[in-house]
Amino acid sequence: MTVTIVGSQLGDEGKGGIVDLYGDDVDVVARYQGGDNAGHTVVHEGEEYKLSLVPSGAIRGKVGVLGNGCVVNPRTLFDEIDTLQNRGLDPDVRVAERAHVILPFHRVLDGIEEEVKSETDDEVGTTGRGIGPTYEDKAGRRGVRVGDLLDPDVLRERLEYVVPQKRAVVEDVYGLDVADLDDPDALDVDALYEEFREFGRRFEAEEMTVNAGAFLTEAMENGQNVMFEGAQGTIIDIDHGNYPYVTSSNPTAGGAAVGTGVSPGVVGGGEVVGIVKGYLTRVGSGPLPTELGGVVGDTPGYDEQGEGENEDLAHYIREEGGEYGTVTGRPRRVGWLDMPMLRHATRVSGFTGLAINHLDVLAGLDEVKVGHTYTLDGEELRSMPPRTEQWADCEANLRRFEGWAEFDPATVASEGYEALPENARTYVEYIEDELDTPAYAIGVGPGRGETIVRESPF
């Protein structure tokens, strides 16, 4: 059977912890989109591991698959694998031959484009990992796939086609001199060929590449449980998110099928668990109707730290929740839970269950609010509008809940749901009712045992 894990908000909902929670029952963990933009921290036997590409399950001895929908930077992949091996682990990672490769010039172009956009305050606030430019080349049919690294002739042919085009973009569109780039070899066919052919040899020697759909289907036929691990979140999905402030792939449940090569029926026939952070955070630019305070450089129109109406509250939640990017270290923007966003996410992915995280972070507040609906042009909306500019104009209609006192996460997790303070249960039940979806798990602390498990999807 399969369980698909989907971020219901803007990423950073605590997906890794939930993947981990159900991990014991899983044999294979497959990522279906994104690349090394997906920072996740895994704590295993007292050791902390920070990963951005390797699926978290690989740390616990599960087979980790990077599906065809992923974009793979072999430099990052092998760095992470080598680091894990140096720390005594033996991760088993397989990579789809159909997945696209992030080449050094993709990162260069990501940086240049963001810089140019920042002149008019239009930057997306990307992670700078070259994600967008790689998916652009995939869609433009000029990408290099992991399988191409295994074939010297094909690799050279692909590089000879694409590199001059990229060089022309750098020089003629952006007016830059390639020699002045931090990594001038990023646009040198021979240097790229040598480095990436070597990665191809390593992929081959370690028998890491697979036909992902066939590999996963065979695993399921052998009775194995597969988890599809989504990265990022619904509102930064390229189709269903707040375009253009999005990542360039589909973190929603449909992406799990397309991005691994199993049928939609396989994904839909299993469980789809929506991961919800009990409040909201966002890295990078774009609207956020329930935002408290703001972050200079990311919150639109917010030029000076300290000017937001609920600055202290935002600061408090950011510090309590450790809301700083895993990949970039940037402070995250903070807001109240946004129900129109969650209704949209639930419809797009068809959640069969929820995991609601970080309720401990809100403990100790006198009151907790949620954006229950929006008002746009005098009309009440229960779900997000499709146009980002309209979303920016939405005013959140807040609903107030009594706060709950601080509690001991380990005790509450071991005693179960009824041990959660009553006001926190009221909050959970409101979310379940509004989304018509049961909460399978409730995160009450950052540790592995600090989650109330009400139901295992396996």
Ligand code: IMP
């Ligand atoms: P990119 O994926 O690096 O192209 O970044 C595009 C947008 O997605 C930016 O706003 C990023 O901050 C956001 N983003 C990408 N990956 C993550 C993630 O793992 N968590 C939260 N935000 C992310």
